[in-house]
Amino acid sequence: MKSYITTPIYYVNGSPHIGHAFTSVMADILKRNRVAIGYELLLSTGVDEHGQKNQEAAADLGMEIKDYLDMRGKEFRAVFDMLDVSYDYFVRTSREGHKTAVAGMEQTIFDKDLIVKKQYTGTYCKGCEEFKRESDLTEDGQCPLHPTMKVEQTDETNYFLKMEPFRERLLQHIADNPDFVQPQAFRNELKQMLAEPLEDLCISRPKTRVTLGVDLPFDPDFVTYVWFDALANYLTNVGWPDEGYADWWATCEHLIGKDILKPHGVYWPIMLMAAGIPLPKKLSVHSHWVGAGGVKMSKSIGNVVDPIEIVDTLGADALRWYLARHMRSDSDSQISVDFIKQTYNSELGNKIGNLLSRAAKFSKSRFDGKVPAAGPLSAEDEAIRAAVAEAVKGFGAWIDLPDIPHNLQKVITVCDDMNTYFAEQAPWELIKNPETEERCRTVIYVTLDCLRLVFEALRQVIPTSADRALAMLNAPVSEDKAWKPALDVLGQETDLGEIENLFPRAQ
Structure with a gap:
């Protein structure tokens, strides 16, 4: 084909x-x-x-x-x-x-x-x-x-x-x-x-x-x-x-x-x-890009967004993410350096990168640097797993231009859900009691495996950052076969890679 x-x-x-x-x-x-x-x-x-x-x-x-x-x-x-x-x-x-x-x-x-x-x-x-x-x-x-x-x-x-x-x-x-x-x-x-x-x-x-x-x-x-x-x-x-x-x-x-x-x-x-x-x-x-407030970009106004400057300060994926998230096919869309920074910090940084950092660092320090083995799944586990699988499935099928922002909105929405799940399960509390330690391991595994699935999908949009995240999870994607969204792929009791701050906050 x-x-x-x-x-x-x-x-x-x-x-x-x-x-x-x-x-x-x-x-x-x-x-x-x-x-x-x-x-x-x-x-x-x-x-x-x-x-x-x-x-x-x-x-x-x-x-x-x-x-x-x-x-x-x-x-x-x-x-x-x-x-x-x-x-x-x-x-x-x-x-x-x-x-x-x-x-x-x-x-x-x-x-x-x-x-x-x-x-x-x-x-x-x-x-x-x-x-x-x-x-x-x-x-x-x-x-x-x-x-x-x-x-x-x-x-x-x-x-x-x-x-x-x-x-x-x-x-x-x-x-x-x-x-x-x-x-x-x-x-x-x-x-x-x-x-x-x-x-x-x-x-x-x-x-x-x-x-x-x-x-x-x-x-x-x-x-x-x-x-x-x-x-x-x-x-x-x-x-x-x-x-x-x-x-x-x-x-x-x-x-x-x-x-x-x-x-x-x-x-x-x-x-x-x-x-x-x-x-x-x-x-x-x-359609086209215009400056903040719908004003046409102009050097004399000073609202031109230079792609080279954005990449130099925030990295390519910050710009790729904003462009993919915010273009509408049927009308012009607004862009500015501030808009790009805000989206980068709030979505890539706070909603995706921060959750990866918290869950991976917790696993690294509490489970001897390994991905913990999961125990029995609760209804909450099953619900978040199903939500993530549903949110990313669009990237496992043919997409057209208007599908790109639509699919990314689903990813951001489910990342909000994942953060809520992580906060409500509170693994930092579960680890304190030997009776709930297995439950803690399950929550961490579910969170990391769901993040693995999200980043596999995002390789199509922010490839460099997604591959860095997957390296932290020690979960490289095989290039030899078609990608299909799947759960429980993250290896249990396998070593995590080096954990880094994937999306440092932009000032």
Whole structure:
């Protein structure tokens, strides 16, 4: 069984930001989930190195294009490595194999008379690197996604892909495949985009304006429009057009932000139809991050959250946890350094890490450094065990993007229950009386085994911290078989590992 997950490839005209971090971390969580349940995975992420914005960014820094692209590519890769994103393929669109494949796709479509050359006058947004209709702009004539970047009136000759012949076919595909775009709100938005006849899509830029890109195979005076070039990476990553790509491609799921729904939901499917290639399986769309109070993040306001700074101060798992817990698919979500610290301290620190520390240290000091053997289980033991097994079972099955925060809420809720159980059973009192010592051993075993199960599930979300916790419990997870949530796996009378403070309090 295969699963191919992609993130967008990110423009390198600036440093990695929280949006880049979010999409790639969520893709990583989905990958870890599917690997855990027995799938063979391919996860791609990377950088889009072509286009006018990147060309100008290199010029602004006075750098040679190649040196600039190398620098930015290393920067993005380093951030994803820092965030424990287990990508299998890191995209660079400057790769010769990719450029050759893009040109081949264009030639195939051109040979079908689906690409025409014509003069065009229109409004161009450099931020989006695309032409805009009047209805796409705000009342004051600006791009809603780049309100501080003045749109340009452009009059030039370019090559255009005929879009309208494929509109009804794409609408039918959406109707026939209800899961093609999720969640439902974005599926409806895409259908609205396709409700009216489509204008031809400009797929070139004259070299007099942009030189950083793939040469058109049928006219060397032009380079390929950056979106046409970038979208094709999803195919070239799995070896298209060579044999062997189809099995991966049939499972392809694109993770994207809502701002790029149109390129992925309109341009890309029509490009594929024009080239005679099957469509991807699914578009999973998410909303955006905004600052505290719902204010858009801005350097001038000072509310930008730098993923590198968060990792440097709190660790990768603090950021991964917050992103996974608090994104809503259908509306924008708030983020700030203070919010991340509060969530880290209250949930990871107080509710999960503190219980592990208390139970493991108690067992270490009172039972000769070993996991105690359990005696008969009480109704309270059985209840908490059943609750934990139920709470984590979502991570033992296929999860989709909206399932991630939903499943984590169940984990936090059951961790509250575990803390209540531990406090009510009061093993520190039970150990004082020889008659209740066996009961004490049972409470400690139940608590540690339940924590073991929680951390096995959380390996999909906070892998480094989860593996550290499992090392304390001397309970490594076998990678040789699919993971299934199970109780009574923690070895009785086995040595505990070194106990450490898993989530030190953030100030």
